[in-house]
Amino acid sequence: MSQSPSGRAGVVDPGTERLTPPLHGADLVVVANRLPVQQTSKEGDDEWRPSPGGLVTALTSMLQNRNGLWIGWPGGSQHDELPETFEGIQLRPVDISPEEYESFYLGFSNATLWPLYHDAIRAPTFHRHWWHTYAEVNMRYARAAAEAVAENGTVWVHDYQLQLVPQYLRKLRPDVRIGFFLHIPFPPSELFMQLPWRREILAGLLGADLIGFQVPSAAANFSRLARRITSATGTATDLVYEGRQIQVGAFPISVDCKQITAMALDPAIRARAVELRATLGNPDLVLLGVDRLDYTKGIQQRIRAVAELFADGTLDPEHAVMVQVAVPSRESDAHYEKERHDLEQVVSEMNGEHGLVGKPVIHYLHQNLPFDELVALYLAADIMLVTPFRDGMNLVAKEYVMCRTDLTGKLVLSEFAGAASELRGAFIINPHDLEGIKEGIRSALKVSKKEGKSRMSRMRRKTLRRDVFDWTNSFFAALARPVQPVDLETVDQFDD
Ligand code: F6P
Numbered sequence: 001m002s003q004s005p006s007g008r009a010g011v012v013d014p015g016t017e018r019l020t021p022p023l024h025g026a027d028l029v030v031v032a033n034r035l036p037v038q039q040t041s042k043e044g045d046d047e048w049r050p051s052p053g054g055l056v057t058a059l060t061s062m063l064q065n066r067n068g069l070w071i072g073w074p075g076g077s078q079h080d081e082l083p084e085t086f087e088g089i090q091l092r093p094v095d096i097s098p099e100e101y102e103s104f105y106l107g108f109s110n111a112t113l114w115p116l117y118h119d120a121i122r123a124p125t126f127h128r129h130w131w132h133t134y135a136e137v138n139m140r141y142a143r144a145a146a147e148a149v150a151e152n153g154t155v156w157v158h159d160y161q162l163q164l165v166p167q168y169l170r171k172l173r174p175d176v177r178i179g180f181f182l183h184i185p186f187p188p189s190e191l192f193m194q195l196p197w198r199r200e201i202l203a204g205l206l207g208a209d210l211i212g213f214q215v216p217s218a219a220a221n222f223s224r225l226a227r228r229i230t231s232a233t234g235t236a237t238d239l240v241y242e243g244r245q246i247q248v249g250a251f252p253i254s255v256d257c258k259q260i261t262a263m264a265l266d267p268a269i270r271a272r273a274v275e276l277r278a279t280l281g282n283p284d285l286v287l288l289g290v291d292r293l294d295y296t297k298g299i300q301q302r303i304r305a306v307a308e309l310f311a312d313g314t315l316d317p318e319h320a321v322m323v324q325v326a327v328p329s330r331e332s333d334a335h336y337e338k339e340r341h342d343l344e345q346v347v348s349e350m351n352g353e354h355g356l357v358g359k360p361v362i363h364y365l366h367q368n369l370p371f372d373e374l375v376a377l378y379l380a381a382d383i384m385l386v387t388p389f390r391d392g393m394n395l396v397a398k399e400y401v402m403c404r405t406d407l408t409g410k411l412v413l414s415e416f417a418g419a420a421s422e423l424r425g426a427f428i429i430n431p432h433d434l435e436g437i438k439e440g441i442r443s444a445l446k447v448s449k450k451e452g453k454s455r456m457s458r459m460r461r462k463t464l465r466r467d468v469f470d471w472t473n474s475f476f477a478a479l480a481r482p483v484q485p486v487d488l489e490t491v492d493q494f495d496d
Pocket residue numbers: 033034159183184329330
């Protein structure tokens with residue numbers, strides 16, 4: 001492996017090296033930034049547990065059926081005790097040094113790409129040394145996949161931290177089928193063009209046979225940019241690049257509907273929901289927000305909107321209360337630290353101005369709650385507030401909908417969350433418009449029982465139609481579709 005002579009590009013050049021397929025390789029390999037297990041400390045003993053969430057469940061069951069292996073970062077720098085297998089799938093850790101954690105994870109992934117791909121609501125930072133490390137670490141993941149996958153096997157690469165992996169992997173192992181899925185938004189050209197390494201990122205993704213996005217507009221943004229910046233030709237959904245055919249499409253991710261429904265009907269969790277409401281003083285109205293503590297989620301905006309509704313008398317502190325769960329995230333980044341500080345200020349102002357003795361108007365939990373406690377909160381909440389400035393999908397919205405088996409509950413949802421294109425029964429708001437958020441909450445308060453139920457029923461039907469297992473199956477089916485030989489003479493040029 002060598003560095004490209006071009007300091008600007010700084011991309012790792014795998015050269016002409018080809019790896020021989022391993023003798024007993026895995027038929028299917030998932031490559032993601034993190035492994036599907038996390039280390040938890042219990043009474044001094046470290047224990048590995050599955051990472052929470054439907055995505056891990058769905059991918060794990062797909063890997064179990066296909067002699068599968070998962071490549072990812074175990075989280076800390078120590079993984080001596082990492083099990084070799086987990087629920088029947090092989091685990092292959094990728095090492096990331098403390099310096100690489102700074103440049104690859106906190107730097108290029110979360111201070112360059114993350115803000116840039118989320119409407120640049122915080123200024124993205126561009127550093128050449130971050131980019132170099134990003135390329136090096138991506139090569140490490142690609143090499144691990146190339147060494148693990150069987151001849152003509154399949155590799156499914158996930159998310160923005162690993163956008164160069166498809167290209168590197170293709171060079172090392174041209175025999176394998178490569179899929180890539182981006183879990184976060186893909187920005188329009190006005191933003192993406194800021195990236196000094198825009199061509200390299202696009203070329204990295206174009207190493208895949210199938211590139212999936214959450215929503216059609218993200219897929220369209222990508223195809224348009226690929227044709228503009230690289231030598232790719234073709235249509236919005238079928239590109240041709242370096243003589244290969246590449247499919248591009250939208251595959252909206254979802255949740256494990258069966259599991260969530262079972263939890264929402266579980267008597268113990270239902271009793272906990274009743275208990276939670278009682279602890280809150282059995283108010284007439286419970287408003288709820290559940291988010292990773294991230295500046296993209298619009299948490300402060302929504303709290304300000306609710307505070308103004310208390311101020312103008314729409315909400316009464318004797319009878320209404322809000323609960324905001326903010327899951328700690330990326331805490332060593334200055335933007336996240338500031339977001340926490342500002343958010344806690346807003347929470348304390350709201351309680352200071354509108355709370356009563358023994359009756360705060362907002363309960364704020366900066367904690368990572370177990371999923372059954374979240375389900376109990378979803379059951380206890382009359383109105384769910386999901387107001388991100390930009391979000392790839394937002395699974396909290398779908399989780400809430402899946403919990404409301406009796407069709408009660410209202411969802412106020414940002415038009416800039418991917419989920420908004422599916423959950424049309426929500427009260428759709430613009431999170432930049434404080435009056436608009438207030439109006440959305442007012443509409444949710446006023447809606448008749450009948451219309452509320454019909455809205456929830458519509459959202460539940462839509463979500464039930466495609467759960468996270470359908471998502472993995474549809475992506476995998478598209479990836480397995482036989483490639484048509486490319487006739488370069490007849491490829492259409494898509495006209496922008
Ligand atoms: O939404 C993108 C994502 O990377 C998820 O995959 C992940 O659960 C979340 O952001 C937090 O990511 P991390 O803690 O790895 O930065």
